[in-house]
Amino acid sequence: MTITPAHPAKSDQWTDARLLYALEEVVEREINRHLKVAKDWMPHEYVPWSEGRNFDGIMGGEAWDQAQSKVTEIGRIALVVNLLTEDNLPSYHHEIATLFGRDGAWGTWVHRWTAEEGRHGIVMRDYLLTTRAVDPVKLEQFRMAHMSEGFESDNAHSMLHSVAYVAFQELATRISHRNTGHQSGDPMCDRMLARIATDENLHMVFYRNLLKAAFEIAPDATMSAVRDVVVQFRMPGHGMPGFERAAAQMAIGGIYNLRIHHDDVLQPVLRYLRVLEIDGLGPEGLKAQEELGLFMGGLDAEATKLDEKLEARRARIAARKAAAG
Template identity: 80%
Template sequence: MTLSPTPPNSSDQWTDVRLIHALEEVVEKELNRHLAIAKDWMPHEYVPWSDGRNFDGLMGGEPWAVEQSKVTDIGRTALVVNLLTEDNLPSYHHEIASIFGREGAWGTWVHRWTAEEGRHGIVLRDYLLTTRAVDPVALENFRMSHMSEGFESDNGHSMLHSVAYVAFQELATRISHRNTGRESGDPLCDRMLARIATDENLHMVFYRNLLKAAFELAPDQAMRAVADVVVNFRMPGHGIPGFERAAARMAIGGIYNLRIHHDEVLQPVLRFFKALDVSGLGPEGLKAQDELGQFLGGLDSEATIFDERLAARQARLVARGKA
């Protein structure tokens, strides 16, 4: 499918309304592709219900203690962050529905995406509570605090900024889930998070392909959106209480850090539509492309410093017999 890069009515800029209308056919195509390959799955099948027992409180059961958890310390931290991130789904739905609309192929995708994402929060919470992986009282207090704040994108509210953000964020979430499963120390948790990661990857492909089509229509605006998103990127869970400390632990534990962000999230998506090699850009697009290239070079250097510090830390732990 080849899309005309000339805006309707010879306007210098594509408005959100025009872009949404022009990309409707692409959305329909990607929606049909997604529905053809996505596999339905049942959250209850990934939860070891027979391991469950009553907590203290109304049921008079056993209070939670950290010794009851089968997962590693870093795995527990990451699981809480991952679940609280999924919990803000109502805010995410409002964000994308307000921008993409609820009609036609766009609306069908918004609702389908929301339904699929809803499974993730369901299965994560059921697993965590049934296996006593985390403190249920602390988890609920965190949920109330985080959801009371809601979510609002850092990257403005243009349609292209939103598409660019989720293209990277879905891949970042997939990798965070997958690495959390591997780190968790529980094969059941690993299998559950691998299933969730499969969904997140399909979501990434949808938005990535849509973003590529947007580059055909509005290359300058698309490049500006990508540069803004990459430079200012933050995970949607950044508002979680204690997020910075949790993120630091996850970085040290190899679940999500600067090197992973640069090599496994930004680079694959950017290579897909050859962002640094896009030609035919105007002054604004070229400026954004240059900013993007400079930022990636700086981020790679920062990631190298992080790698070196992490390796030195690991060497010290080995020397002390703590690795």
């Protein structure tokens, strides 16, 4: 695939301001497309309110106990991580509003995206508390700790880096929600997370299409940004309390691990944009493209090693159960 920049310029000439202006029409077009396919939904319709009852404390209700919930252990761990990630929406809004601006098509999208994302935290918390799936005290303590830290992008506040990051991150979030729902043990939870995942997929498509347009006008700079984001990628929840342990449990449980990250998140976006096939790049873009290809190959090999370790672990557990039974 040959891409010729619409406005030939060296990558260092593509300031954030120039890129924002050059992509404004694309953003407007993508907003119109998004509004035609996105469906409004009501968070309260996905919560089994009849299961709710008072907790202990000032209401004098029943104290929380893990046995009260039908959600699986891995489902509970993933739900807390996913909700705490959604809780940091004010920080995410600040990040993209600062980079993209609050005016014109960019501002319209920033506010629309924030409004849609706001539903996710609302419905997840209502579900978790109503069904007693998590300890409400610990959940609030985690929320306070996580939000007090805020969120700061790893991507040096570059507009292109941010667009590239969210193109992958929205898909990663969608996959995490869907896998959590599948393994939650509760059909109502699965349905709720499927609804959230639909939103995340539409958001991914918006940013992916924007990234495609960026490749067309500034291929070298965009390739460098994609390379940086893929190599340095971290989920936005990495700063929450106990994230490393929870992430390890989610990896073992098949919610989100290196194989899923490679096969279901990075590869689909890179393949759709044909990133490793783009030609006509300058020295900077070619270097970034080559490094990206090498990294993906190494990541695939690393994921295979992890797959083998997880399979060996499952075999050991099965053998112990067979011996005990």
